[in-house]
Structure formats: structure tokens, C-alpha cells
Amino acid sequence: MESFFLHNANLLLENPEIAASLQEVAIPMTFKKGEIMHHSNTICKHFYLLLDGVARVFYYRDGKDVTVHIAQEQESITAIDSFIQRKKSKYSIEAMENIECIAISRNDIEELSAKSHQFEHFGRLFLEKIYIDLAERLDSLLLHTSHERYEDLLQKKPELFQRVPAKHLASFLGMTPETFSRIRGK
Amino acid sequence: MESFFLHNANLLLENPEIAASLQEVAIPMTFKKGEIMHHSNTICKHFYLLLDGVARVFYYRDGKDVTVHIAQEQESITAIDSFIQRKKSKYSIEAMENIECIAISRNDIEELSAKSHQFEHFGRLFLEKIYIDLAERLDSLLLHTSHERYEDLLQKKPELFQRVPAKHLASFLGMTPETFSRIRGK
DNA sequence: CGCCGAGTTGAACTGAATCAAGAAACGTGG
DNA sequence: CCACGTTTCTTGATTCAGTTCAACTCGGCG
Secondary structure (H helix, E strand, C coil): CCCCCCCECHHHHCCHHHHHHHHHHCEEEEECCCCEEECCCCCCCEEEEEEECCEEEEEEECCEEEEEEEECCCEEECCHHHHHHCCCCCCEEEECCCEEEEEEEHHHHHHHHHHCHHHHHHHHHHHHHHHHHHHHHHHHHHHCCHHHHHHHHHHHCCCHHHHCCHHHHHHHCCCCHHHHHHHHCC | CCCCCCCECHHHHCCHHHHHHHHHHCEEEEECCCCEEECCCCCCCEEEEEEECCEEEEEEECCEEEEEEEECCCEEECCHHHHHHCCCCCCEEEECCCEEEEEEEHHHHHHHHHHCHHHHHHHHHHHHHHHHHHHHHHHHHHHCCHHHHHHHHHHHCCCHHHHCCHHHHHHHCCCCHHHHHHHHCC
16 A cells, blocks of 8 residues: 555656646645635635645544545645535545645636646546545555554654644544554553 | 445446547457456456446455445446556456446557547546545445445445345445345344 | 255454543643 | 643543354255
8 A cells, every 4th residue: 555545746746747837827825723724515626735734634424523634745635525526525624734835726727637638637647546545545444453554554654643633643544532542552 | 425336437428429439449348147357466458338237346355355346237347456557456357247348448548548638538537436436435434334334235226136146245335244134134 | 966155143252432531732821 | 931721642441333153044056
């Protein structure tokens, strides 16, 4: 397993033409720690590439706050359901540190895709990548124990354990804070 | 939740130009019940659109046969990991009834995508769709009990309960055959 | 007929959730 | 910079859904 749904945006930025197109429409934005970058039940109009800081996507599952995605620098984050389906999202996005990022609007992405075959192509590649990530995440949740998922994340993204509150890592890994704490305490 | 990962291929066929392009490269194929349409540990070169019959994608998770996708008529099936990443797949595909289908090779899809912006566009839409399906499947497994997942599938795809052996439905729903049987017996 | 895989049923087990309560960390205002 | 209240984390006891293991039944097919 590679990224555990932490999308690396390099795919988009490493191609000069794509990067240049994105430059033109990118809007630099900042968010303060704790700020909600996107509110659930609204349409998410932006796709964010983080330059600094950590953010998470979460929603309320049976009244409980569940984190489904965490992104750091060089990674992307959006309310994917809304972004794809152009309907109100069940997800919110929260800045967990002060964030510097660039935002690209859904409309601009559509326009660039319509205009440029190559851009459309990279859009497809990006979706292929996050699809595989998601399939791996699903496998991990079904196949591995809480212990194994904890160790896996610890190995792949140790920084997160310093930067993100334990309760959010716990729900991201599909376990309760109590279980997370017990595993941490060996 | 809509499709529980049962991709409907109408997206591809309802557009006349796309359908016509696909016609040109589509290879009609048949498989007998029980036949393996794709062997794991080989590269899956085809994407199948089923015209008649039921097939499943499965792999061995800790030595156990786990079904991860089931497709009927008008739906598509492939070893998605291999198809996207062009590497050996961990999945196999098995015909659970005699199958009539058309096969489209990965190469042809790539060529059509390179040649036709519109085709590329539909490729992207298709991926968006299966991404949302997969996200819903993940949610379902985390949020709902075995009971609820059973009822959900029963309501959405009652035909499958006649056509597919219980043990495969069980693993598809993320439970043991015993649990499946107990739920079925009310 | 007799076999064999599939399905059912029962009993014991278990990983993780839940409930509860105390300790530590945080941040906000004085 | 400290005090206080709130949130987060830890630790323990209990519960539960679902797995595992095992035995038995059924139905199709040689």
C-alpha cells in the first residue's frame, strides 16, 4: 500500500504545461488553524493544493465526527463527492494548522479540460491514482487489524502523529480513540 | 447509496459517438460458466462489457476467496488494479454463468483516448463514477452492520440472490458465510 | 447409491466498541 | 504568567457483533 488516500499532487505539477495552465487559474488562499475551508451541505467549488499546513476531510457518521482524508504539503484535498457530482457535499474540510494553499475552481478545471485534451488526460490519470488509493484503503480496513493499520500509518506518515490530534487519526484509521490510545501505549 | 460497486456501463454506451468508436474495437467473446476470464498475477488487457451472464472479481485475502465486484448484464468488469496500473493483477475474474460480452483492450482504449478528446472525457467520467461507487462501498462497510448491508443489497439487486452462490455474496458484503446464512434465516 | 461442496445451526471465543471515570494538555481571560 | 474550565487522552470493566470451529443436513451428480 502506498498512500492510504493521501493524494500526492506531484502528478499534476510535474508536467510543465499542466502546471502553467494551473498557474493561470490558481487562487492563493490562506486559512487559520481551526478554520473550516469547506462546509458540508454546500457545493464544494474548489480543489486545494496545500503548500503549507495540514487539513482533513470529515463528516458526521451517526453523529460522530469521522475523518476520511488527511492532506499535508504537496498534497491535494477537496470534498470529492461534491466536486465530482456537483451536488451538496456531506463532507467538511478543516484546517488543522494555518494553511497556505492554492485553490482551483471546479469551473476552471472543467474549462481547461474542455479546451485541452492533455489537461483532460491528466484529470483522468489523477482519478486513476486516487481510485487505487481508495481501493487500498478499503482493503486495509477489511484485511488488517487495528494494530496493523496503526503500524502501517506510523511507518508511512510518522509526521502525522505529531501534527494531528489522536482522535482524528483514530477515526481515519477506523477505530475509536480508546483503541488508538491502547495501541499507542503498546 | 446507489450501486455498491456494480458499475453500470450505460454511461459509455448512451453516447452515440463513443458507442460507435467502441464498436470498432470491441471483440465479442464468450465464456462458459466457471471459466476464469482473467487470471490473477497476469496483466489484465481487457475491459469487459457484459451482454449476458454474471461474473465476479475476486482474490485471495489471507488465503480466503474474497469477492470484490459482481457484474451483470449491461455492467462492466475488469481487474481494475491491473487495468489502471498496467501491472500484474491480484484479482481474477470468474464467469458465474455462461457469459456473452464484448471485450475492449486497454491498448485500444488508450489509443482512442489519445486520438479523441471526447473519449478521454468519457474515460474520466467513468472513473469519477466508479470512484463514487467505491467511496460508498467503503462507507457502507464502516457505517452499516452486516444486517443492514444484507438488506441493502437485497433491495438494490435482488436478482443476485438467485444467481450468485451465497458464499460469494457473503464475502462481497464483508461477512462470513455463516453470518450470511444466519441473517438470511431471519 | 454414496460422495462432496454448499448451506445451516450451535457453542465458544475475541477484537474492538461502549461506558465510565480520572489525568493530562490546552487556551483564554484576567 | 498563572488559574480555571474545557477538551483530549488514558485506563479499566463490561458488552457485543461477528468470527471461528465443529457437527450436521441437503441437493446435485458421478
